[in-house]
Amino acid sequence: MWITLALTTIVVVLYVTEWVSLEMTSLGTLAVLLVLFQLFPAIDAxxxxxxxxxxxxxxxxxxxxxxxxxxLLVVGEGLIRAGALDSVAEWATHPRLSAWVSVLVIIVLVAVLSAFLNNTPVVVIFIPILQAMAVRLNVNASRVMMPLSYAAILGGMTTLIGSSTNLLVSSALIDLGLEPLSFFEITPAGLLMAGLGLCYVILVLPRVLPERAGMASRMTHHGKQFISQIVVPSDSHLVGEKAVAGAFKSLPDITVRMIQRGEHAELPPFDDYAVKPGDTLVIAATRAALTEISSRHPGLLHPPRRLGVDRARDRLRDGDTDTGDANANARREKDRDKDRDGGKDLQDQEVLVETMVTPSSRLIGANLQQLGFRQRYRCLVIGIQRRARMIRASMTQIRLEAGDNLLIQGRWADTEALGRERDLVVLSGTTGVLPRRHNAGLAAGIFITAVGLAALGIVPIVVAAIVAAVLMIAVQAVNLRQATRALDRKILLVVVAALALGQALENTGAAAVVANTALGLFQDLGPAVILSLFFLIVAGFTNVLTNNATAVLFTPVGINLAAELGVDPHVFAITTVLAANCSFASPVGYQTNLLIMGPGHYTFSDYTRAGLPLLLLVWVAFSLFAPWYWSL
Incomplete structure (x- = not known):
């Protein structure tokens, strides 16, 4: 029992600090538990x-x-890829609605959708749309990103399938020999908390959030300068030149932000760094300075002439076997290159966009060099942000993670194509165009039928969800490869490890010891106060642990507390559900908070300043509601 408690403490520390990845911590936990109970079995006397x-x-x-x-992750992916949510999003952003009304409608819609859908893909869909709304409103995206995430979290605490946390607590009840939670059992308390929380999110949160500039804005000094690039030809006067105090003599009034050589990025200062043919110089300059260098050195700001041929060759390498089409594309690229000096085609204009790595992206775990990003997407990554911090050192060696922001420069046509496979979400430089509908009505019908059958208790939720996922694949709303990518291995491994720890805590009596110790400290306060303190403790842990791990680890403790107090165990189970969903005060407790950290350019302290009052508001509301509702 004591070894299990010690191991739980170590695992909690590792989850919080992430000294080791969550996946490795989870696998290691499983391995240690298997060895521990094999070599030193706990025997019932x-x-x-x-x-x-x-x-x-x-x-x-x-x-x-x-x-x-x-x-449900597969079902959600099918809904998104089929475009079933497009009409909802288009309605929310109807041109007849003012921008602020659209933002308000989106926040409420996200909360409603999150009550029945996994909220991570819902948030991913609406991030670029809210970015576009922020541009229309002429406000910083930081004013709308955090409300988006909080609305999704609040909506997720209103039904059994609103969050994976809710389902795991219900499952833990079954493991403990108790009745599971019904579909709408958490709804009364959840609706109260979500309603109050949404009032805070809409009326107060935008006022306390700071203005945060994005990568593109910082690099261009908020629009006073333009970002461009110079691909150094072999006969350029720049070849061999070195920077003096970070500036190049041949480029007056121009700031060189980065030198890209192949897949290596060199950041200033560029002391003793000689320019070579083929180097790409990412520069920031005023319109006048760019005009001057363009007139003095014609073609210097344009890509090499063979770029079109190289792109055609890339298409062939990527699997385009239609040689005629490839040659035609190459000829069109050449024709465009010839006409560049006379005026650029819109599709050939160089733009700077921010993108975000999605949770199901194939890019996760690899670095830019391994991916051959520049060759694959024909775009240049000139900056990476992780948790709103610019990563500067050895950029091409950084392994990408979900939620990373990439600052990308490329042709308009190429940047528009970045998000087609949903590996990246384009956050700026786009109007948030939604994918074309494909079997949208059928996918929506499958989802609504599955939810309805589960809500009415006609079939178990697990049956409805698995059958719905299979049907999504069968009707080609999502293919097998896309369905596999939708499965989040972090959720899988963290939950399995937490369930194993929970099983060990319960069966060795460790959970009962923790419950009895807590009861000994607060026994004289009464069930209502103990329930309120239990909520606050779980809510505190969920902001430093993952919400799923918190829910699984505290459910056995709550059930034991209920048994000692003579209270219905479902009361403490629902309390665990609601408290474990209160991941407002830090970015690490919930995935949607991490996803909006980059687009909103938040710091850790922003979550504490904005989210802690919301957590306390919800706690007070629950503490007043619970004794009346459950007659404690």
């Missing part, structure tokens, strides 16, 4: 049976709640 077996520890992989969560 009365029956002589093992209290914790390998089957118990690995049962998480077949846990119905986890399977439901994974199936």
């Amino acid at each position: 009365a029956t002589g049976e093992r209290l914790v077996t390998a089957a118990d520890l690995l049962a998480g992989f077949s846990n119905p709640a986890l399977l439901t969560v994974l199936a």
